[in-house]
Amino acid sequence: MFMRINWLMLCVLSFALVACGEEQLGSSAGTSIRANETGSVARSELQSQMFSAQSVANAQSNAGVSGSVVTGVLATSEYVINGQAITESSGLARSNLNPDLLWTHNDSGSGTVIHALTTEGSHIATASLNGAAVINLDWEDMTGFVFQDKSYLLVADVGDNSAVRPVTTLYLIEEPTVDMRAPGVQNLSAKVLGIYVVAFPDLTPRDVEAVAVHASTQTAYLITKRESKPTLYSFSLGSLVTSVVSSAPGDALPLKVPVTLKNEGPINIPRASGSDLKNPEAFNWVTSMDIDENGFRALVTTLTHGYIYQRNSQQTWTQAFQQKPYQFPLPKYSQIEAGAWMKGGDSLMITSENVPARMARFDLSVR
Numbered sequence: 569m570f571m572r573i574n575w576l577m578l579c580v581l582s583f584a585l586v587a588c589g590e591e592q593l594g595s596s597a598g599t600s601i602r603a604n605e606t607g608s609v610a611r612s613e614l615q616s617q618m619f620s621a622q623s624v625a626n627a628q629s630n631a632g633v634s635g636s637v638v639t640g641v642l643a644t645s646e647y648v649i650n651g652q653a654i655t656e657s658s659g660l661a662r663s664n665l666n667p668d669l670l671w672t673h674n675d676s677g678s679g680t681v682i683h684a685l686t687t688e689g690s691h692i693a694t695a696s697l698n699g700a701a702v703i704n705l706d707w708e709d710m711t712g713f714v715f716q717d718k719s720y721l722l723v724a725d726v727g728d729n730s731a732v733r734p735v736t737t738l739y740l741i742e743e744p745t746v747d748m749r750a751p752g753v754q755n756l757s758a759k760v761l762g763i764y765v766v767a768f769p770d771l772t773p774r775d776v777e778a779v780a781v782h783a784s785t786q787t788a789y790l791i792t793k794r795e796s797k798p799t800l801y802s803f804s805l806g807s808l809v810t811s812v813v814s815s816a817p818g819d820a821l822p823l824k825v826p827v828t829l830k831n832e833g834p835i836n837i838p839r840a841s842g843s844d845l846k847n848p849e850a851f852n853w854v855t856s857m858d859i860d861e862n863g864f865r866a867l868v869t870t871l872t873h874g875y876i877y878q879r880n881s882q883q884t885w886t887q888a889f890q891q892k893p894y895q896f897p898l899p900k901y902s903q904i905e906a907g908a909w910m911k912g913g914d915s916l917m918i919t920s921e922n923v924p925a926r927m928a929r930f931d932l933s934v935r
Contacts, residue, residue, distance in 0.1 A: 638865075638876050640933035641896040644915075647689035649925040651753070654683055654691060657919040657927075658727075658777075659710035660906035664719035664861065665743055667911045671721060672919060675905075676706040682723065682758070684746045687910070687917070689927050691753060695744045697723065699760030702739060708776065709856055709906070712743060713783040719743040721758075722805075724779040726766075726790065731773040735826050738764040738779070738788070740805075764788075765826045766803055777905060778857035778868060781805065782885060789885060790829065791854045791868065797834035798854045800889050803827050835889040837868065837875060844872075855905040859885075860913030867916055869907045874898055874918070874930070901926045 649657065656675035663669035663684075670685045680702045684693035706727030713720055721743050726736040741758040768774055778791040786806040792799045840848035850871040858867045866877040866885065874896050879888035898904055901920035909916050914934065920926045 636934040637878065638894050638932050639935050641874070641876075641894070642931045642933060643899070643928055644931050645688075645929040646899065647927040647929075649685060649689045649691065649919070649927055651691040652923065653694060653753075654685075654925050655923050656905075656921040657925045658708050658905050658921060659724065660856065660908040660917060660919050661710045661712040661721055661858070662861075662908050662910055662917075663743060663746075664712050664714050664911065665745060666748065668748065669746060670908065670917060671710060671712065671743075672906060673707050673710055673723065675708070675921065676704060676727065678704060678707075680704050682710065682721070684744075684754075685927075686748075687929070692748070692750070693744070693746045693754040693756055695756040695758045697739060697741060697760050698757050699739070699763075701763060702760055705733070705737075709779040711779055711781050711858055711908070713781040714861070715783060715786065720761075722779065722781055722788065724776070724790075726776040726779060728773050728775045731775060731794075733773050734771070735765050735767045736776070738766065740764070764803070764805070766790075766829050767826050768801070769828050769831055777853075777855045780857045780859040780866065782859050782863050783861070784863050787885075789832075789857065789859070791835060791857055793853050793855070794849075796839075796852075798837055798852075799834050800832040800886065801829040802832055802885075803829050832886040832889070835868075835877075836892055838873075838895060856907040856918075858908045858916075860909040861911060862913050865909065865913055867907050867909060868893070869898065869904060869918060871904050872898055874907065874916075876932075896930070899926070899928050901928075 654672060654674065656678065657672045658675040659673050661671045663671060668687050670687060671682050672685060673682045680697045682695050683691055685691055705725050707723060707725050708727040709724045711722050721741050723739045725738065728736065739760050740762045741760055744756045744758050746754060775793045776790050777793050780789050786804060787802050788805055790801045840851040844851040853870055854868060855871060856869045864879050868875045875893035877888050877891060877893045879885060898918060903921040904918055905921055907916060907918040915929060915931045918928050
């Protein structure tokens with residue numbers, strides 16, 4: 569019976585119910601930074617701090633991960649995103665077309681557009697998502713992946729602050745091509761190739777801000793935000809992505825009927841204790857996720873910390889998320905809600921909401 573629910577009616581209902589207010593739970597920026605004309609900023613004390621491995625046993629438990637294990641995370645650079653278009657960087661994705669490019673989007677009420685940034689924070693392009701059913705109720709994350717040598721972006725309209733949306737949506741587009749040498753901000757467009765409509769298996773709405781894709785299995789993963797034990801859910805991208813690749817130009821592509829997410833169980837992630845109990849939501853709430861292009865490392869962030877999960881070739885992501893993650897502190901930005909791996913998987917980027925938006929790069933130490 570659920571499968572027969574009219575998708576557009578559900579979108580209208582969701583639009584009427586969704587709460588647009590955003591939490592301002594992060595602490596005020598505590599890192600002194602100075603912007604230059606390109607958006608890069610001077611090195612701070614945070615950037616020179618190396619966070620050592622949690623333990624030899626933890627590193628050994630992750631052995632066999634693409635030939636290396638994370639033993640430290642070095643915050644190497646911080647930037648200010650220039651321009652006024654990016655006011656609430658709520659999702660972040662690496663470009664798989666250009667190693668010096670990132671994609672981001674604003675939160676709810678900011679239009680159906682994504683923005684291209686250089687890795688030093690310069691806003692160089694804005695792409696509009698074209699499609700009759702495309703709306704921004706509460707865009708909270710995005711991710712990039714490659715399928716059959718084509719680069720795609722998945723934009724996730726999955727936020728639900730008040731837990732009232734019966735379904736949420738994810739938009740599939742082919743990554744736009746950006747001319748890195750063009751002057752000014754380029755205006756581009758991206759056709760929405762397909763829409764995934766998803767619902768939780770018990771039909772209970774939940775807030776989500778963390779979405780990632782494991783490219784080799786064409787599986788999308790989501791982690792709930794506000795539950796006492798954040799839970800991993802998944803669904804297959806396979807049928808729609810295959811139809812996109814095989815369709816002739818101009819062919820009408822399917823609008824998916826609601827897909828029931830698979831419950832993969834709670835993830836192993838530290839919970840607030842001690843001094844963190846003064847602001848437990850900032851420590852506990854999951855705000856972003858990404859899987860590297862090799863499919864062996866996952867990044868999960870809260871407002872205050874980053875966590876790296878490592879998978880070996882014999883493990884599923886469900887199993888990998890049961891392991892103890894590598895934990896490292898994030899800069900004291902006002903509200904960190906986006907993170908992404910760079911190409912190669914040995915560095916990552918995070919961004920914060922508010923103006924001016926902050927961005928930081930972390931390089932991994934591995935052995």
